[in-house]
Amino acid sequence: MSVLDEVPATEADSAVPDSAALYRTIRFIRRFEERAVELVKAGEIRSGIHPCIGQEAVAAGAVATLDADDVVLSSHRGHGHLLAKGCDPARLMAELAGRATGIDRGRGGSFHPSDFSANVFNATGTVGHGAAIAAGIGWAAATAGSPRVVLSFFGDGAVSQGALLEGFNLAALWRLPVVYVCENNGYATTLPAGAAIAGTVVGRGEAFGIPSSSVDGQDAETVYAAVREAVVRARSGGGPSLLEMRTYRYHGHHTFELKTRLRYREQSEVDSWLGRDPLLIQAARVAEDERARVDAEVEARLDEVVRFAVASPYPDPATATDHLHADGLRPRPGSAR
Amino acid sequence: MAAPVIDRSATASSVRSLTLGKALNLGLRTAMEADPKVLVMGEDVGKLGGVFRITDGLQKDFGEHRVLDTPLAESGIIGTAVGLAVRGFRPVCEIQFDGFIFPGFDQIVSQVAKLHNRTLGRVKVPMVIRVPFGGGIGAVEHHSESPESYFAHTAGLKVVACSNAVDAYWMIQQAIACDDPVLFFEPKRLYHSGFMKADVDTAATPQPLFASKVLRRGSTATVVAYGPSVKVALDAATAAEEDGHSLEVIDLRALSPLDLGPVFESVRRTGRLVVVSEAPSEASLSSEIAARVQQECFHSLEAPVLRVTGFDTPYPPAKLEEHFLPDLDRVLEAVDRSLAW
Numbered sequence: 234m235s236v237l238d239e240v241p242a243t244e245a246d247s248a249v250p251d252s253a254a255l256y257r258t259i260r261f262i263r264r265f266e267e268r269a270v271e272l273v274k275a276g277e278i279r280s281g282i283h284p285c286i287g288q289e290a291v292a293a294g295a296v297a298t299l300d301a302d303d304v305v306l307s308s309h310r311g312h313g314h315l316l317a318k319g320c321d322p323a324r325l326m327a328e329l330a331g332r333a334t335g336i337d338r339g340r341g342g343s344f345h346p347s348d349f350s351a352n353v354f355n356a357t358g359t360v361g362h363g364a365a366i367a368a369g370i371g372w373a374a375a376t377a378g379s380p381r382v383v384l385s386f387f388g389d390g391a392v393s394q395g396a397l398l399e400g401f402n403l404a405a406l407w408r409l410p411v412v413y414v415c416e417n418n419g420y421a422t423t424l425p426a427g428a429a430i431a432g433t434v435v436g437r438g439e440a441f442g443i444p445s446s447s448v449d450g451q452d453a454e455t456v457y458a459a460v461r462e463a464v465v466r467a468r469s470g471g472g473p474s475l476l477e478m479r480t481y482r483y484h485g486h487h488t489f490e491l492k493t494r495l496r497y498r499e500q501s502e503v504d505s506w507l508g509r510d511p512l513l514i515q516a517a518r519v520a521e522d523e524r525a526r527v528d529a530e531v532e533a534r535l536d537e538v539v540r541f542a543v544a545s546p547y548p549d550p551a552t553a554t555d556h557l558h559a560d561g562l563r564p565r566p567g568s569a570r
Numbered sequence: 571m572a573a574p575v576i577d578r579s580a581t582a583s584s585v586r587s588l589t590l591g592k593a594l595n596l597g598l599r600t601a602m603e604a605d606p607k608v609l610v611m612g613e614d615v616g617k618l619g620g621v622f623r624i625t626d627g628l629q630k631d632f633g634e635h636r637v638l639d640t641p642l643a644e645s646g647i648i649g650t651a652v653g654l655a656v657r658g659f660r661p662v663c664e665i666q667f668d669g670f671i672f673p674g675f676d677q678i679v680s681q682v683a684k685l686h687n688r689t690l691g692r693v694k695v696p697m698v699i700r701v702p703f704g705g706g707i708g709a710v711e712h713h714s715e716s717p718e719s720y721f722a723h724t725a726g727l728k729v730v731a732c733s734n735a736v737d738a739y740w741m742i743q744q745a746i747a748c749d750d751p752v753l754f755f756e757p758k759r760l761y762h763s764g765f766m767k768a769d770v771d772t773a774a775t776p777q778p779l780f781a782s783k784v785l786r787r788g789s790t791a792t793v794v795a796y797g798p799s800v801k802v803a804l805d806a807a808t809a810a811e812e813d814g815h816s817l818e819v820i821d822l823r824a825l826s827p828l829d830l831g832p833v834f835e836s837v838r839r840t841g842r843l844v845v846v847s848e849a850p851s852e853a854s855l856s857s858e859i860a861a862r863v864q865q866e867c868f869h870s871l872e873a874p875v876l877r878v879t880g881f882d883t884p885y886p887p888a889k890l891e892e893h894f895l896p897d898l899d900r901v902l903e904a905v906d907r908s909l910a911w
């Protein structure tokens with residue numbers, strides 16, 4: 234009997250992905266990011282963003298395998314993870330724009346948002362930090378007898394960080410219900426993955442006895458199938474898995490690249506990945522009239538999202554000392570005097 | 571390896587007008603020419619020339635063996651640099667942003683700081699860790715922080731901060747030539763500011779590295795600052811002139827060891843001190859300065875030492891950073907409070 238036969242029943246537990254739903258998620262993330270880039274250009278998102286355009290199939294396919302109660306740990310390129318998990322897009326856009334109506338009142342921004350209503354536990358902006366935190370959350374779930382799993386996203390840059398490998402070791406040692414998803418988009422900022430990683434991403438997991446494989450990250454349904462198997466394993470006590478998603482970002486590392494044109498990728502490389510656009514791959518699986526309906530609905534929703542974010546106020550500077558301590562302790566008044 | 575070919579055609583004289591960023595670049599280049607043991611290493615520093623372009627062109631001119639693009643691994647970068655340094659190299663590590671020094675923090679406080687002492691002086695650790703620090707670039711937490719006090723607090727480390735192009739050019743070379751490990755803090759928001767351009771005379775004699783500097787003489791009150799806050803202090807001094815106040819402005823430059831002699835001398839004349847720093851005030855360099863000044867200048871002080879600093883909170887969202895960062899008004903207000911004491 235394979236682990237697949239002894240899966241506890243869960244809402245999202247379907248071996249067959251919902252093609253139309255995946256299409257909508259990908260379309261929504263794509264257009265959300267494009268609208269966010271426009272807001273960066275317009276000066277509404279002051280810090281800029283790390284757009285995930287080109288990588289939407291990973292977020293859509295992976296998160297679709299989860300239940301609402303499962304937990305996602307995101308990364309600095311994480312808007313897609315949040316949206317796929319059900320985060321309110323208007324409040325996410327407001328968060329990117331640093332507004333008081335944002336999911337974290339502007340404090341998380343694009344880089345470190347959390348949305349507890351959607352069970353997204355923080356994007357850890359420090360690359361590599363999430364892997365051990367995911368192990369701890371997984372441990373807490375497992376000891377409580379809960380079937381909950383944790384999905385931990387990070388980039389190819391993270392596999393060179395010691396903290397990430399410590400997390401892998403602990404998750405494997407204690408057979409914790411964590412699914413590690415490495416979005417290998419080929420670059421860490423401007424450094425090609427080949428110039429950074431000795432061995433392979435998959436080899437990092439295998440070294441700890443973690444079932445590890447490399448997956449086509451441009452095809453949401455392939456992603457879904459691979460992550461589902463790992464989620465099922467985690468839910469049934471089989472411990473962690475590592476999935477390397479081969480993907481690509483179509484935009485720069487960060488929107489600062491709109492101003493500073495950096496040359497570190499060949500146009501032919503970008504073009505070849507554009508030929509494997511996750512949006513088009515998924516679109517081919519959905520009837521044209523259905524797509525037209527989804528596209529119009531997404532656009533109308535995003536109009537509202539942008540209107541909401543831009544119209545929202547900035548946080549009152551006086552709130553800066555809120556939530557420093559669980560007991561409400563604040564810095565000494567006039568501590569800077 | 572072929573000797574680097576440096577194009578100097580545009581600048582026949584020894585004086586050139588440089589931004590702070592370009593001055594650092596030239597200082598690094600000069601140090602690399604002078605000593606083949608000087609290496610530059612860090613994330614995106616080679617082919618790209620660094621996210622702030624401070625190492626621009628160095629890999630092209632000195633080769634991949636002297637300018638290394640490292641993986642995203644601060645602990646690994648600093649640890650490797652320690653190994654190189656104890657074997658005679660002079661590595662210069664770039665930390666991409668202030669807030670990302672912490673994965674390497676353990677190596678710094680446990681190894682970099684202690685090896686010389688622990689080996690009874692038998693090994694030297696002549697490495698430089700360059701850290702773009704401070705806010706004002708519209709970025710977020712981790713990209714705008716001022717962690718210098720952690721390092722000044724650690725015995726065995728030397729810590730400096732430059733505030734202008736001339737110092738940047740000389741201080742980076744002096745830090746590289748120093749036989750001890752030096753944490754080198756650079757005010758990132760001034761890197762490319764045309765306003766901070768200065769005439770750098772590469773034939774001049776620099777002042778010693780671990781020495782503070784009086785930038786402006788005055789008699790009403792003393793204002794001490796370092797890094798990005800020096801510009802704020804100077805702007806405040808210019809504005810205070812209109813109110814008939816003459817502020818003495820001192821750039822600390824050396825954060826560990828502190829060179830407070832000129833500060834004591836100044837405070838004995840003015841009787842008043844305002845310390846300006848972007849770092850939160852609790853248990854910080856600004857506390858250390860206040861404590862030592864009250865000890866050394868107790869009978870000269872007309873008012874308590876006042877501090878204008880970042881607040882004791884995490885760095886705020888981009889749109890609120892102007893409230894967090896010390897600015898001209900907050901410095902002037904502190905001067906007024908000191909005068910009204």
Ligand SMILES: Cc1ncc(C[n+]2csc(CCOP(=O)(O)OP(=O)(O)O)c2C)c(N)n1
Pocket residue numbers: 283309310358359360361387388389390391418420421422486613642644666670673
């Ligand atoms: C510990 C740490 N060092 C440096 C940085 C600065 N930084 C932000 S993103 C990034 C590259 C990350 O590459 P990767 O993990 O491949 O993710 P991608 O950006 O490609 O999605 C770097 C170096 C950081 N966030 N954390």
Ligand SMILES: [Mg+2]
Pocket residue numbers: 388389390416417418419420421422
């Ligand atoms: Mg990457």
